[in-house]
Amino acid sequence: MVLRFEDVLEGDEVPTRGLFLAKDQVRAYARAAGQWAPRFTDDEGARREGLPGMIAPGNMSVGLLTALLESWAGAGTVRRIGATFRSLVLPDRTVRLCGTVTEKHVETRTVEVDVWLESDEGERWVIGTATVGLGG
């Protein structure tokens, strides 16, 4: 199902998705994305690089935020996404994927969305914006 442009208003929230970011999921991502490196796959290897433990790749955060938008608006609707990695994303804990519509553009039938990945404590580890094309 693709969300209709007419059904979206500025200020609408994208339904938040809570996700337990398991280490095995991060490893599966690292393998599938060609990023198999100690910092993304094992705690000891990551500590040798000066990190507190294994972390999720920044690309994974972008992928999860894109998936959030597609679960809301439909597959293939995300035209652009930009993200800033503000903090390490640490697995083995729950994160939340969130978004808010900030602008509607009638001429292109697109909406601008602020997106972010936050910790369970509400700290925004990754922030960004996206352009989503809507049908209807």
Add this chain to the structure above:
Amino acid sequence: MPLDIDPAIIGEEFDRATYGPITAEELIAYARALGETRSEYTEPGPGLVGHPTYCVRYRGTRWFPENLPKTIDVRRGMDAGKDIQFGVPLRPGDTVELRCTLHEIYEKTGRTGSMYFTVLRFTMTNQRGETVAVVDNRFMHR
């Protein structure tokens, strides 16, 4: 220290690589690692396409151009962010040509001193010449 940049290096291609053909298994493994369950991303068959961000797995053979200003220590670079313009989806059997250019260099001064940012642009096209994605990779260097 101010950056001494040769303007000619901005936009200069410093790497090019070709990948593929892409397999269905690769596309499905990537989508499942993101928790995707949609059939278009996870079920083999004529309708299978890659998750839009699958393109980030392509990154060339050299991370940085060789002629960056010496002020920038590429060994101490951190992944600061990413911007992706999506084009046509990838499908099994596709090949991807990746062209890497230095898109931007700038300096920011914060509480802890100067930081330098480099933006590397990866432009990806498929075997039909269609744009798959334009990915701007932003790195921070202290």
